[in-house]
Amino acid sequence: MTCMATTNHFGIALRGWRERVSPGDCGVATDGGRRIPGLRREELARLSGLSVDYVVQLEQGRARHPSAQVVTALARALRLDPAERDHLFRCARLAPPATGNVSRQVPARVHQLVNRLGDNPTAVFAADWTLVGWNGMWSATVGDPRTYGWDEGNLVAAMFRSRGGPAEVPIAAWPVRSWAGDEAEEEDLVADLRVTAAAHPHDGRLASFVDHLRRSNPRFKRLWSNGSARAHVGDRKTIEHPLVGDIDVDLDVLMPAGTDLRVVTYTAGAETTGAEKIDALRAARDASRTSPSRLNSEMPKVG
Incomplete structure (x- = not known):
């Protein structure tokens, strides 16, 4: 997801990815009667070890400076690929985490x-x-x-x-x-x-x-x-x-x-x-x- 030209880049990305991810892929049991796709805020909060209120504040732009630990936990819970994870870090005005060894794989x-x-x-x-x-x-x-x-x-x-x-x-x-x-x-x-x-x-x-x-x-x-x-x-x-x-x-x-x-x-x-x-x-x-x-x-x- 691309950051839009607004002040709350982090919240926009976070909400979009939360609504995109399949609960089943994250190990969240559902009753089959869900009317909205993706994870609920309380489910994302539980998966990432955060409070529901803090997730709401992040999505609404009222919490502006999440730590690297928080962003890492959210990225893991949302099953973000490396490019999306790095995007979320940049939206939080943090440097993306360093990668591992230099790859010699040719995709x-x-x-x-x-x-x-x-x-x-x-x-x-x-x-x-x-x-x-x-x-x-x-x-x-x-x-x-x-x-x-x-x-x-x-x-x-x-x-x-x-x-x-x-x-x-x-x-x-x-x-x-x-x-x-x-x-x-x-x-x-x-x-x-x-x-x-x-x-x-x-x-x-x-x-x-x-x-x-x-x-x-x-x-x-x-x-x-x-x-x-x-x-x-x-x-x-x-x-x-x-x-x-x-x-x-x-x-x-x-x-x-x-x-x-x-x-x-x-x-x-x-x-x-x-x-x-x-x-x-x-x-x-x-x-x-x-x-x-x-x-x-x-x-x-x-x-």
Whole structure:
């Protein structure tokens, strides 16, 4: 339910969800003679451990500042999904509860999104920038990810490999250069990773990953200490392709609603040289169908 433009966002959401939920789903016995759907206020109060009067005050907007414990109890009683629970917290002017570990699951609707983007190089990353899937055009454009050699299949770990001189190891199968420069690209990724770390404070694997980079890489340590926190939304890049030469592309980062996955796609403007080169790679892929594609519900570690 969407908050309306009124002062009592919390009460509107609470009442709507109370009237929506089935009493039977909540373990509430009914006599079959109910004339109004959903839970009664007294039933919601009992399920959430609150007084009936307090539930009335919340719905009417007379109680304005419910605690996190109260909102959690109401969300549990109403069987809210995570997005609705977070909405209720925000309506109470509270931060939603932190989530657990970073998910590497790729929901079916994200599969569908990647399929619709199939003509463009597309990859799916977890919120910590672990690569969890890619399509055939990604392999055709920046090489098979299984050849990248990323530590734990993670882009951030790859970005902070030791650099130095022309013999440095490319991030992908061949060089992919940010127009903004290495420093700006690294800062964008670190700022995005900080957002993920704050959202998943109990993920031990993520905490260990960040701690290792802070101890082992001075560049990462410096960028982590500057406090920048923002989502990485895109970039402009040049792919130094061994067959068709340099390809200038836009990189866009999509975050499908209800997930914290990063869907990364490369596109080139219509009627540009970059578009012509991607078209040539697509034609070669279609002719041979040898470019590997990997997009499963749970991708094995790439590395």
